[in-house]
Amino acid sequence: MSHLSEDQLDHLIARERASQHPPLNEWRTIAARAREEGLIRESESHSWAAGQPWLQAAAAVLLLIGGMAIGRATIGLPTSTGQVESSVAANRTASTASGPTVPAISASASFASVDDASATLERALGDYQRASAFLAANGSGATTMDSSRIYSARLAALEKVGNAMESALQTAPHDPVINQYYLATMGARVATQQLVNRPVGLALKGF
């Protein structure tokens, strides 16, 4: 019985190595599994902000206000805009008074270089993400009955902001600020999602 030579076999192997085959599964099959495991972030209103620049702008404003509110809540300052305005002067005079020891960045801070500013931004966003995660995990404790509604509202807001950031990424995929905010939003969203899914009794035990 004749056999292939070594060269002939090597040639067939090389042909097999170079051969192209379609994937074994369709993406929707893989995506369904990933979704089951929570690896894919659900976005019910995936195209919610697509093609609606005013919504994106509104969401961006929402993000800024939300960020300010969370930041102020973190250091124990009032969160409503009116309160913010009326208490600015008081805060200035009492800036060194006792309170949470949170390092403050001066509003008039100047930066020596782009790297300097980028490093500050990185640090600030790192703090922001940690604070968001902490707040999302611990809640305010002030309201108990309405907690789940608050978390749901927060989740909905984060969902919209996330979508807006995602749309912005289509236009500017390499913009560092958009990417940072996108990732921060997604982090806060995951933490909030966990709170929303947590049974009410469990959520309240920690307060």
Add this chain to the structure above:
Amino acid sequence: MPFDQLDLKRAIAGDERAMQRLWSQHAPHIDAVVRRLCGDAELAADISQEVWMQIFRALPSYRGDSQFGTWAHRIAVNRTLNALRKIRRLAKLETDIEDDSALTEQDTDRTFLAESIEQAMTKLSPGARAVFVLHDVEGYTHGEIGEELGITPGGSKSQLFKARAKLKMLLAHLVDESQPVAGKGKAHVAPV
């Protein structure tokens, strides 16, 4: 659009489009190694799903020390071999009960005419197929194969020798039909 660091961050964050881009770019190669190691399309499709879930789960641990494709390829090989080991343990139990099956398979091999090397590979034992695929197709060294399969490099060489001998026999009928296949002078590209 090539998969980049931003896509990676987005995929970790659960962005489906970024994950799909990653999959689209690497699935042909990743799925190919799974299919070759399995030797069965249906089983390979199931294992491929597990492989991709593992890749997505492990994304946060990807540090960029190697090419993403290389990193994912390692996961694919490990995951597939693990899955095959589990199946083989079950199969061994069944073989112990039906002890004539090995003989039957040998008889079938004598009349089997493979139309392609892929088809011929399905007639190799799982161990020999794994060694052959990893060495001759995927470019692993015998040392690396030994680590993956828990055998010695010498054992890997021995399995490869047997696998190649069997493949040459199974594909022998192609000699006359495909003289161009001979490819005289072609260098053996597989690693030692």
